[in-house]
Amino acid sequence: xxxGGEVVVRLTGITKSFLGVPVLRGVDLELRAGxxxxxxxxxxxxxxxxxxVLAGVHxxxxxxxxxxxxxxxxxxxxxxxxxGIAIIHQEFTLLEHRTVAENVYLxxxxxxxxxxxxxxxxxxxxxxxxxxxxxxxxxxxxxxxLSVARKQVVEIVKALSTxxxxxxxxxxxxxxxxxxxxxxxxxxDRLRARGIAILYVSxxxxxxxxxxxxxxxxxxxxxxxxxxxxxLTSDQLVxxxxxxxLDALYPDRATEAELGDVRLALRGAGNDRVRGVTFxxxxxxxxxxAGLQGSGRSAIARAIWGVEPFTTGTLELDGxxxxxxxxxxxxxxxxxYVTEDRKGEGLALRQSIRDNALLVRRAAxxxxxGRKRSDLTALLESVAVVARGEHQEVRYLSGGNQQKVVxxxxxxxxxRVLVVDEPxxxxxVGAKQAVHRLLxxxxxxxxxxxxxxxxxxxxIGMSDRILVVHEGAIAGxxxxxxxxxxxxxxxxxxGIGEVA
Amino acid sequence: MSVVQQKIEVARGxxxxxxxxxxxxxxxxxxxALVALLVVGSVLVGVQGGVLLDQGGILNILxxxxxxxxxxxxxxxxxxxxxxDLSVAYLVGLCSLVxxxxxxxxxxxxxxxxxxxxxxxxxxxxxxxLVVTVLKVNAFIATLGVALxxxxxxEENYTxxxxxxxxxxxxxxxDRIGPVPVGVLLMLLVAAAAxxxxxxxxxxxxxxxxxxxxxxxxxxxxxxGRTIVIAHVLCAVAAGLxxxxxxxxxxxxxPYVGTDAGYDLESIAAVVLGGAALAGGRGGVxxxxxxxxxxxxxxxxxxxxxxDPFFKDVVRGVVLIVAxxxxxxxxxxxxxx
Numbered sequence: 075x076x077x078g079g080e081v082v083v084r085l086t087g088i089t090k091s092f093l094g095v096p097v098l099r100g101v102d103l104e105l106r107a108g109x110x111x112x113x114x115x116x117x118x119x120x121x122x123x124x125x126x127v128l129a130g131v132h133x134x135x136x137x138x139x140x141x142x143x144x145x146x147x148x149x150x151x152x153x154x155x156x157x158g159i160a161i162i163h164q165e166f167t168l169l170e171h172r173t174v175a176e177n178v179y180l181x182x183x184x185x186x187x188x189x190x191x192x193x194x195x196x197x198x199x200x201x202x203x204x205x206x207x208x209x210x211x212x213x214x215x216x217x218x219x220l221s222v223a224r225k226q227v228v229e230i231v232k233a234l235s236t237x238x239x240x241x242x243x244x245x246x247x248x249x250x251x252x253x254x255x256x257x258x259x260x261x262x263d264r265l266r267a268r269g270i271a272i273l274y275v276s277x278x279x280x281x282x283x284x285x286x287x288x289x290x291x292x293x294x295x296x297x298x299x300x301x302x303x304x305x306l307t308s309d310q311l312v313x314x315x316x317x318x319x320l321d322a323l324y325p326d327r328a329t330e331a332e333l334g335d336v337r338l339a340l341r342g343a344g345n346d347r348v349r350g351v352t353f354x355x356x357x358x359x360x361x362x363x364a365g366l367q368g369s370g371r372s373a374i375a376r377a378i379w380g381v382e383p384f385t386t387g388t389l390e391l392d393g394x395x396x397x398x399x400x401x402x403x404x405x406x407x408x409x410x411y412v413t414e415d416r417k418g419e420g421l422a423l424r425q426s427i428r429d430n431a432l433l434v435r436r437a438a439x440x441x442x443x444g445r446k447r448s449d450l451t452a453l454l455e456s457v458a459v460v461a462r463g464e465h466q467e468v469r470y471l472s473g474g475n476q477q478k479v480v481x482x483x484x485x486x487x488x489x490r491v492l493v494v495d496e497p498x499x500x501x502x503v504g505a506k507q508a509v510h511r512l513l514x515x516x517x518x519x520x521x522x523x524x525x526x527x528x529x530x531x532x533x534i535g536m537s538d539r540i541l542v543v544h545e546g547a548i549a550g551x552x553x554x555x556x557x558x559x560x561x562x563x564x565x566x567x568x569g570i571g572e573v574a
Numbered sequence: 575m576s577v578v579q580q581k582i583e584v585a586r587g588x589x590x591x592x593x594x595x596x597x598x599x600x601x602x603x604x605x606x607a608l609v610a611l612l613v614v615g616s617v618l619v620g621v622q623g624g625v626l627l628d629q630g631g632i633l634n635i636l637x638x639x640x641x642x643x644x645x646x647x648x649x650x651x652x653x654x655x656x657x658x659d660l661s662v663a664y665l666v667g668l669c670s671l672v673x674x675x676x677x678x679x680x681x682x683x684x685x686x687x688x689x690x691x692x693x694x695x696x697x698x699x700x701x702x703x704l705v706v707t708v709l710k711v712n713a714f715i716a717t718l719g720v721a722l723x724x725x726x727x728x729e730e731n732y733t734x735x736x737x738x739x740x741x742x743x744x745x746x747x748x749d750r751i752g753p754v755p756v757g758v759l760l761m762l763l764v765a766a767a768a769x770x771x772x773x774x775x776x777x778x779x780x781x782x783x784x785x786x787x788x789x790x791x792x793x794x795x796x797x798x799g800r801t802i803v804i805a806h807v808l809c810a811v812a813a814g815l816x817x818x819x820x821x822x823x824x825x826x827x828x829p830y831v832g833t834d835a836g837y838d839l840e841s842i843a844a845v846v847l848g849g850a851a852l853a854g855g856r857g858g859v860x861x862x863x864x865x866x867x868x869x870x871x872x873x874x875x876x877x878x879x880x881x882d883p884f885f886k887d888v889v890r891g892v893v894l895i896v897a898x899x900x901x902x903x904x905x906x907x908x909x910x911x
Contacts, residue, residue, distance in 0.1 A: 152795045167793050169786040171856050180783050181795035189774045232794075 079107035081143070082239050082271045083128070083159065088137035090123055097123045100137070101297045103290055105240055105271040110262060112286035112303070113275045115315055116502040120295040121275050125242050128273070129161040130154030152181075160233030164244040164500070166225055167232075168217045175199040175213040178232045202231045206264060223254035230261065234270075241265060242273040247281060248500040251367025252528045259285065277502050278529070279308050291315055316504060323507070324535035325514040327554055332358040333538075336393070337522035338378070338409075338491045343387030347373035348546045351387065355491065355522040360513060362537030363526045364561045370546040371526050372414065375493045378524070379411040380404040391490065405438035410484035414495035414526070416473070420480045423469035427454065427461055430468050431482040439487055450486075457482045457512060474505020481512055492516060495526045510536055530558045600849020600857075600901050604864035607897070611868060615875040624878050629753065631874065638870035640757040641666075641816045643863060645837045646844040647761075647768045648812025650862040653845050654772060655805035656785035656854025657706055657713040661698065662813040662841060664724035666832030669695050669817025671728075674737030674827035681740045688818050695814025696807050698724070703803030721838070728829040735826040747823035757819055764812060769859040771808070781805055785854025813837075843890075844869055847897050868893070 083105040090098040098120045105111050115121050126132045127139070130148030139146055141157045148154040168177050175196040176183075184191040184198070199213035208227050217225060226246065233241055243262075247255050262285055266272060276282055282289060282303070289306060291298040291314040298314050334357030343351040348370040355361055365371035377384045380398040388395050391407055398404045404411070413419040421430050428450060454464060457478040461471060468479055477497065484492055494513065498506040513536065517523050527533040533540060540552040542564035549564045598606075612627065619626040645662050652659050669691040676687035698720065705716040749756045772778035780801045783791040792798050813832075820831050832838075842852075847865030850857020869890065876886045 150795075151793065155795060163793065167787075167790040169783055169790055169855065171786060172782060176779060180791070181780070183776045183779050185776060190776055190779055 079109055079269070079271070081105070082107050082141070084138075084140040084143075085124075085128070086138045086140075088124065088127055088134045088139075090127060090132060090134050097295050098127070098134070099295045101292060101295075102300070103273075103297075104300070105273055107239070107271050108266050108269045109288065110266055110272045110274055110286045112282040112289040113273055113292070114277075114282060114289055114311065115292035115298075116504050119292040119315070121292060122244065123295075124292070125161060125244055125273070125275065128154065128159055128240075128242060130159075155236045155238075158237060158239035160236050160238035160241050162226075162229050162233055162241065162243045162246060164248060166229060166249070168225055168228060170218040171216060173214050173216050174211060174220075174228050174231075177217055177228060178202070178213075178235050180232070182236070198235070199231065202234055203227075206231065206234075206261065208261075221254075222249050222251070223257050226250065226254075226258065227261065230265070234265075238270065240271045240273065242275070244275045245277065245500060246274070247276060247278060252530075253366055255281070277500070277506075279311065280531075282311075283308065312503060324532075325511050328358050328360065328517060328538050332518060334358050334520060337391065338524075339388075339390040339393075340378075340384075341388045341390070343377065343384040343389060345373070345377055345382060345385045347382065348377065348543075349386075350547055351377075351384075353541055353548065353551070355524055357490075357520045357522050358517050359538050360517050360523040360525055360536055362533040362540040363524065363543060364530070364533055364540055365543035365565050367528065369543045369565065371543045372495055373546070374543065375411065375495050375524065375526055378404070378491075378493055379409055381411075402438055405434055405487065408488070408490035410434075410487065410489035410492040412477075412480050412484065412492070412494040412497055414499060416476055416480060416499070421468050421476060424467055426465045427459060427468055427471070427479055428464040430479050431464075431486055434483050435486045453482050453486055454479075457485065458508060472501070472505070474501035474508070477501055477505070477509055478512075481509070485516070489521060491522045491524065493524045493526075496528065497525065498527070498529070498532060506532075530561055534558065534561070601861040601864065603900065604848055604861050604868065604897070608864055608868050608871065611871050611875075615871060615878075619875060619878045622879060626875060626878060631878075633753070633755065635867065635870045635874050636758045637755055638873055639863075639866045640755070640761045641820060641835070642837060642840055642844060642869065643761040643866045644764055644816040644819065645813050645832075646841040646848075646862050646866050647765045647859055648809035649841040650845050650848070650850060650857060650859050651768060651772065651781060651812075652713075652805045652809045653842070653850050653852065654785045654854060654857050655781045655802050656788065657802055657805060658717060658842065658852075659699075659702060659806065659809050659813075660714065660717040660838050661702060661721040661724060662809065663832035663836065663838040664721050664728060665695055665698055665810060665813045666817040666820065666837055667728060667827075667829045668698075668724055669814040670821040670824070670831055671732065671736055671817075671827030671829060673818045673821040674739050674825075677737065677739045677743060677821075679738045679740050681742050684740060684743050687739075687743075691818050691821075692811055692814045695810045695817070699807035699810025700803065702810065703806030706806065707799040707802050725833075732829040735824070735828045737821075737827045739821050739825055743822050744825060745822075746819060757823075760815070760819065764815060765859050765863055768808070768812070772859060777801065777804060782855055785851075785856075787855070840869070843894050847894060849901060 081104055085101065085103040088098050088101045089096065101120065101124055103124065113121050123132060127134050130151045130153050133149060146157060178199045179195050184194045196213040203209060203211050206227065211224055211227060217228060220228065246258060250258060262272060274286055286303045288300055289303050289311065290300040293315060336354045337357045338355040340351050340353055351374055363371045363374065373382065376382050378398065380400045380403055383399055389398060390396065396407055398407065398409065417423060422433065431450060431453060450464065459475050459478045459482065461475060468476055471479065497513065498509050513523055513525065525533070525536060534556060538554050540556055540561060542549045542552065542561055544565055544567050552560055616626040625631060645666065649659060649662065672694050673687045673691040676690050677683045702717050702720055705711050706713050746756055751759060772781060780791065780796045783794065783796050784798050784801045788798055821827050824831065844865035845857060845862050846852055847868060848857060848861030850861065872890060872893065
């Protein structure tokens with residue numbers, strides 16, 4: 075099957091080095107009108123750099139960029155924009171306190187008689203929103219009041235407003251909840267149908283197989299292959315990306331012998347977000363919490379950790395009733411929490427790996443300061459952080475390595491209960507597996523792990539039991555290896571397996 | 575209803591149709607606070623047998639607001655851009671000297687004097703802006719450095735007032751049009767121009783963008799460096815105008831007229847009181863003028879009550895902190911909502 079549509083963009087033999095380190099070594103890429111083309115590769119494979127070359131942020135050292143058959147050289151993002159190439163970055167590029175229209179036309183505001191033509195700006199934004207079938211968004215409303223999914227729509231409208239023919243989306247679902255991903259699929263489909271070429275960068279296999287017509291794989295900056303999606307299996311794809319096949323995707327579950335006493339017990343716990351939460355968590359166990367975004371699954375985690383504490387019911391830790399009134403109390407009781415917002419809440423980005431890894435220990439357990447340096451080294455080795463050294467600032471690490479530092483931070487205090495919220499969001503396949511293995515090993519040492527994830531395969535693959543949350547209450551419990559349908563059934567308020 | 579459909583409902587419903595109600599934005603708050611202050615002040619002054627808001631009192635408040643207003647309006651632009659200017663106080667003094675010395679009492683030199691003073695201000699603003707953008711020095715340090723350089727120059731070359739303005743030029747400082755002093759009109763004119771720039775022009779839109787998130791602005795094709803430099807130049811020119819106005823009022827240039835009044839920190843206080851975020855991206859001229867009026871009203875009330883000047887500063891400090899704490903509270907409660 076050859077992809078229809080004419081070739082809009084062709085990159086040939088692109089190379090790029092930073093400080094003598096080659097990041098791209100001869101990459102080819104071809105995008106056709108009305109095609110969704112997936113770009114895959116592990117972190118560090120050069121995907122982001124390739125996007126930036128396409129977007130005019132970086133100039134390639136050699137190789138050629140052609141737009142509509144004509145060779146071009148972009149020296150600024152603006153030139154790429156003018157050639158019809160738009161990028162939707164992984165982090166949102168919206169100004170929270172400005173309106174939708176102001177964001178969409180930022181840098182290109184229409185001017186009439188020396189003034190910004192607000193009316194035209196809002197009318198044009200409205201037109202684009204309508205064109206996409208998103209007429210529920212008010213161009214004059216500030217962005218800060220929009221849901222994440224709607225912010226993404228605004229991002230896309232912003233890209234389209236430049237008359238984009240090519241839309242490159244970098245991890246567009248990283249910040250989205252499950253149900254919002256469906257909306258994005260829908261949107262991508264509409265864009266494709268309107269003849270826009272879409273370059274789709276994602277770590278999520280399922281999305282890539284659902285959406286793309288062709289897949290280009292990069293590994294260590296080199297071009298591996300471009301193949302029609304229909305001719306690839308996910309195994310083959312992983313082999314292309316990693317250069318080996320990932321054996322047994324998830325670590326073995328706990329055996330009955332590995333399960334110990336009840337570590338954490340909640341009985342009828344509730345606050346203004348959740349109610350009647352009752353469950354037990356045993357030592358050595360990984361329990362998954364499933365639920366739609368906003369169902370209260372994160373609220374349970376945050377309540378256990380004392381951010382927004384339970385106001386009713388009881389919480390027992392190793393059989394002793396406790397009141398966890400704030401995170402500090404939680405830490406001192408041996409409860410750790412890996413937040414879903416790694417960059418915002420999990421790490422002090424401008425501080426070193428060392429300072430981050432010791433953050434909790436220094437803050438909450440004074441007196442343990444005298445530990446030896448070798449402890450830290452061993453700790454960082456145990457989570458296998460890849461970095462230049464322990465003094466490197468964490469903001470320069472890849473997502474996977476950052477998450478390992480977050481885990482190290484909690485390992486440093488030897489928690490009894492570890493609550494992890496979206497532990498592998500936005501990290502690549504290899505690092506994902508490392509995190510999974512770490513969590514399982516941790517459980518083997520007697521820690522009780524409570525894991526929230528909106529990636530169902532991960533949740534099902536990792537959990538010894540799954541609790542499903544629906545509208546602030548636990549709707550049911552499923553055994554290891556439950557089907558996705560069963561989980562979704564409970565999560566959407568139907569019975570088990572009642573999904574169309 | 576199919577699951578997918580329901581999911582879509584969930585996602586769509588998440589934002590809900592929030593009706594646009596009247597909200598207590600910082601700008602609204604600051605003017606409500608101003609009204610409250612005027613009421614309380616009138617009562618307090620009234621109890622002591624005085625009148626706060628007669629024509630003289632109002633003029634007093636407005637006159638006090640003139641110079642600080644000019645400086646603070648400029649400061650608003652740099653603060654919205656996410657920067658800051660600590661050199662304005664010395665710049666006010668310097669510009670009063672440049673204007674007065676160039677005029678040297680001659681009517682014919684009035685226009686060149688004003689233009690030269692504003693030119694000097696623009697150059698200082700340009701230097702501030704370039705140090706911040708090209709050398710990438712933090713604005714606090716950059717403008718503090720420039721302030722020290724200006725101070726060194728002033729201390730080396732002046733011991734007291736110098737130059738003199740012609741009589742005709744003093745009309746600017748003392749005349750009124752109807753009941754309103756020319757200076758107040760000048761200040762309001764500059765405020766209106768700054769408002770227009772921030773709210774109606776691309777440059778202004780970009781100023782908010784740069785202050786809100788400089789990386790977002792850059793990725794959107796905004797010339798971030800240029801926007802920040804322009805903000806600094808506009809701020810400096812506003813401070814220069816304040817200097818020119820003071821030269822007209824004093825009849826000569828005075829090296830420390832800006833620092834004695836503490837226009838650097840005072841102007842920042844007024845901007846923040848007006849609801850701007852010190853980190854940039856939020857705030858506006860209207861709020862700033864409210865902040866200036868509050869500070870001026872406080873001063874007037876205290877003068878009428880003959881309050882100990884030290885106590886006066888205590889109250890000003892408390893007002894500033896309470897205001898910013900209130901704005902911060904609003905933000906927190908909105909986030910957790």
